[in-house]
Amino acid sequence: MITIEDLYFSYRRKKVICGLNLRLEAGHIYGLMGANGTGKSTLLRCIAGLLFPEHGRMKVLSHRPKERHPALLRQLFIIPEEFYLPDVRIGQFVRYNAPFYPSFSKEQFDSCLEDFGVPYGNTLLKMSYGQKKKVLISFALACNTPLLLMDEPTNGLDITGKRQFRKLIAGTATDERCIVISTHQVKDLDNLIDHILILEEGRMLLDEPAERISRRLQFKISFDREEIETALYSEDSLKGSAIVTSNPDGQEGQFDLELLYNAVTSNKEGVLALFNEEIIQETLS
Numbered sequence: 001m002i003t004i005e006d007l008y009f010s011y012r013r014k015k016v017i018c019g020l021n022l023r024l025e026a027g028h029i030y031g032l033m034g035a036n037g038t039g040k041s042t043l044l045r046c047i048a049g050l051l052f053p054e055h056g057r058m059k060v061l062s063h064r065p066k067e068r069h070p071a072l073l074r075q076l077f078i079i080p081e082e083f084y085l086p087d088v089r090i091g092q093f094v095r096y097n098a099p100f101y102p103s104f105s106k107e108q109f110d111s112c113l114e115d116f117g118v119p120y121g122n123t124l125l126k127m128s129y130g131q132k133k134k135v136l137i138s139f140a141l142a143c144n145t146p147l148l149l150m151d152e153p154t155n156g157l158d159i160t161g162k163r164q165f166r167k168l169i170a171g172t173a174t175d176e177r178c179i180v181i182s183t184h185q186v187k188d189l190d191n192l193i194d195h196i197l198i199l200e201e202g203r204m205l206l207d208e209p210a211e212r213i214s215r216r217l218q219f220k221i222s223f224d225r226e227e228i229e230t231a232l233y234s235e236d237s238l239k240g241s242a243i244v245t246s247n248p249d250g251q252e253g254q255f256d257l258e259l260l261y262n263a264v265t266s267n268k269e270g271v272l273a274l275f276n277e278e279i280i281q282e283t284l285s
């Protein structure tokens with residue numbers, strides 16, 4: 001669905017994306033993580049054709065996003081981190097925007113909005129930030145575009161809204177759809193994403209399916225001093241230490257996104273070697 005090769009993007013003199021390669025397929029929910037300012041939003045905006053890279057090849061649903069071809073634009077929806085909604089009622093918003101998306105479902109939109117508990121009556125400007133976000137998420141899901149890009153979608157949602165968000169995303173993910181969610185709120189995505197991307201210094205530091213990560217790494221609480229000291233990563237918690245170690249039997253186990261992120265970014269060599277080693281073994285066998 002998305003192929004990116006040797007991509008470079010700068011804002012004037014500030015280099016943000018530097019030689020990035022990436023391949024994203026339909027049928028997956030990708031979690032895009034990275035420190036503040038690493039370029040997650042920039043990357044999503046390049047994919048959506050809102051920013052134009054200075055170098056590299058990029059194909060999104062067989063189109064070059066910078067051409068902003070209508071055939072591509074009607075197949076993707078992006079929820080930006082910061083957004084503007086016009087001062088109209090929800091019904092008007094839908095009437096003005098839905099015609100751009102051929103697979104838009106009004107029933108689905110109404111049902112999402114009802115699940116989120118947002119009343120139909122008010123104009124958008126009179127709604128709170130969280131309510132507006134719920135309207136935008138409902139609209140995005142109801143567009144049924146093959147590609148859905150979301151930048152910090154759970155920011156501003158209340159606790160029930162976050163739970164509802166997870167439920168709605170899980171319910172609308174299909175084999176034909178590719179969903180990319182950029183977030184720092186990793187707890188909101190637990191058990192939802194099936195492929196993890198970590199961006200660092202303009203490139204992908206980690207690009208692995210969740211299932212492969214949980215076969216290579218083990219996440220657990222330990223009280224064993226030696227185990228804690230030799231772990232790939234450890235952090236103290238109220239009940240023992242949360243640790244990440246290599247997974248001795250290769251069986252899929254519990255998965256902790258926050259611990260994974262901390263382990264990968266603080267012990268790159270140790271953690272990434274486990275994945276490279278598997279690539280070498282797979283190539284040899």
Ligand SMILES: Nc1ncnc2c1ncn2[C@@H]1O[C@H](COP(=O)(O)OP(=O)(O)OP(=O)(O)O)[C@@H](O)[C@H]1O
Nearest residue numbers: 011014016034035036037038039040041042043081
């Ligand atoms: N319009 C702009 N003009 C100049 N520099 C920008 C602009 N937008 C972003 N940047 C810079 O580009 C870099 C990447 O920004 P971007 O918003 O893509 O990062 P991010 O990973 O999404 O960050 P965050 O996690 O804080 O949302 C940052 O250093 C930022 O200061």
